[in-house]
Amino acid sequence: MKIAVLGTGMVGETIGGKLVALGHEVKMGSRSANNEKAAAWVKKVGAKASQGTFADATAFGELIFNCTSGSGSLEALNAAGKENLKGKLLLDISNPLDFSKGMPPTLFVSNTDSLGEQIQRAFPELKVVKTLNTISANVMVDPARIPGEHAVFVSGNDADAKAQVKRLLTEWFGWKQIIDLGDITTSRGTESYLPLWLRLWGALGTPDFNIQIVKKG
Amino acid sequence: MKIAVLGTGMVGETIGGKLVALGHEVKMGSRSANNEKAAAWVKKVGAKASQGTFADATAFGELIFNCTSGSGSLEALNAAGKENLKGKLLLDISNPLDFSKGMPPTLFVSNTDSLGEQIQRAFPELKVVKTLNTISANVMVDPARIPGEHAVFVSGNDADAKAQVKRLLTEWFGWKQIIDLGDITTSRGTESYLPLWLRLWGALGTPDFNIQIVKKG
Numbered sequence: 001m002k003i004a005v006l007g008t009g010m011v012g013e014t015i016g017g018k019l020v021a022l023g024h025e026v027k028m029g030s031r032s033a034n035n036e037k038a039a040a041w042v043k044k045v046g047a048k049a050s051q052g053t054f055a056d057a058t059a060f061g062e063l064i065f066n067c068t069s070g071s072g073s074l075e076a077l078n079a080a081g082k083e084n085l086k087g088k089l090l091l092d093i094s095n096p097l098d099f100s101k102g103m104p105p106t107l108f109v110s111n112t113d114s115l116g117e118q119i120q121r122a123f124p125e126l127k128v129v130k131t132l133n134t135i136s137a138n139v140m141v142d143p144a145r146i147p148g149e150h151a152v153f154v155s156g157n158d159a160d161a162k163a164q165v166k167r168l169l170t171e172w173f174g175w176k177q178i179i180d181l182g183d184i185t186t187s188r189g190t191e192s193y194l195p196l197w198l199r200l201w202g203a204l205g206t207p208d209f210n211i212q213i214v215k216k217g
Numbered sequence: 218m219k220i221a222v223l224g225t226g227m228v229g230e231t232i233g234g235k236l237v238a239l240g241h242e243v244k245m246g247s248r249s250a251n252n253e254k255a256a257a258w259v260k261k262v263g264a265k266a267s268q269g270t271f272a273d274a275t276a277f278g279e280l281i282f283n284c285t286s287g288s289g290s291l292e293a294l295n296a297a298g299k300e301n302l303k304g305k306l307l308l309d310i311s312n313p314l315d316f317s318k319g320m321p322p323t324l325f326v327s328n329t330d331s332l333g334e335q336i337q338r339a340f341p342e343l344k345v346v347k348t349l350n351t352i353s354a355n356v357m358v359d360p361a362r363i364p365g366e367h368a369v370f371v372s373g374n375d376a377d378a379k380a381q382v383k384r385l386l387t388e389w390f391g392w393k394q395i396i397d398l399g400d401i402t403t404s405r406g407t408e409s410y411l412p413l414w415l416r417l418w419g420a421l422g423t424p425d426f427n428i429q430i431v432k433k434g
Binding site for chain 2: 197199
């Protein structure tokens with residue numbers, strides 16, 4: 001499949017690398033073509049990898065991963081272009097983290113709204129599925145690095161799009177405990193889990209963790 | 218031990234009932250003495266249970282459980298009185314849920330502050346430990362109703378108070394995975410997990426669930 005990965009950070013590199021390893025053609029998108037990090041990633045990952053602007057990548061991809069930092073997501077998608085996004089499925093991995101006020105970061109949108117909803121509102125013809133935003137990059141593409149079943153969530157308005165994302169998460173990355181929280185407003189739940197996730201990282205001393213949902217049998 | 222349970226809702230009833238069953242003397246506090254729900258609880262639970270005002274209960278208790286609704290917590294603690302609270306340990310189970318704007322509730326304090334911090338700031342001589350606020354009442358006092366080990370968190374500024382709370386959670390209720398997130402500012406993490414908890418309740422169809430923290434071995 002032809003896939004766009006928007007963003008050149010650790011999440012984009014990790015997701016993009018895994019997708020290429022699975023045999024997909026991946027174009028990494030960034031603000032400008034020939035971005036230094038994107039070019040280095042292409043060189044490392046090989047022939048099935050390419051790079052370009054956000055618009056180049058989005059026009060290329062049948063499927064889009066939003067791996068940009070939350071503060072840059074709407075700008076990146078605007079640069080990607082409404083026509084290139086129209087009707088496509090976007091896996092939104094971003095989190096609305098605000099690092100401008102020191103550590104740990106706060107959220108620039110929360111409680112009564114979410115970044116997932118902002119993206120869906122800005123691009124009503126895009127099928128936004130919020131997912132994978134509750135774990136570190138290495139865990140996203142390799143849940144088996146942590147023992148047992150543990151959870152990943154999906155939030156979105158389009159049932160078919162969520163079903164497709166669930167299949168991808170299972171078949172490509174090996175996810176087992178996939179929980180459909182409901183429509184895109186449930187992004188508020190996973191995005192506002194980030195403050196707990198950040199404190200857990202501190203308490204556990206590693207980002208290599210996740211939560212398993214356990215319930216009364 | 219003599220224990221104050223502030224609040225007559227499901228959390229107060231459940232915690233208070235469990236503490237009496239363990240052999241403790243428990244005084245349930247509410248806005249006015251002879252509150253109907255508190256009186257009914259005392260009648261049900263038996264001789265080791267009693268009730269009174271927030272001030273009565275707090276003066277009685279060597280240890281205090283804040284089981285009031287978040288929107289009423291500061292008012293309840295003001296009614297309890299600074300002198301009655303001074304130097305004591307408060308297990309703060311409240312959450313800053315705002316039901317006034319419909320369901321699901323939003324948070325009336327979040328992101329850059331928390332109810333745990335507000336309580337600690339208002340009563341600097343009280344040893345506030347935020348805990349048990351991430352699970353339903355039945356799970357708080359009986360974690361074994363859900364299979365496996367799963368997590369409860371503690372947040373607070375006083376290391377001895379947190380150590381005491383950890384012992385109580387283990388010995389009284391049977392908690393095994395107890396995670397110290399850090400100082401009272403980490404209440405932001407557990408309180409802002411509530412929007413995810415509420416969505417999980419919807420997705421799972423039961424409040425009888427919890428999260429287990431799993432990490433790379």
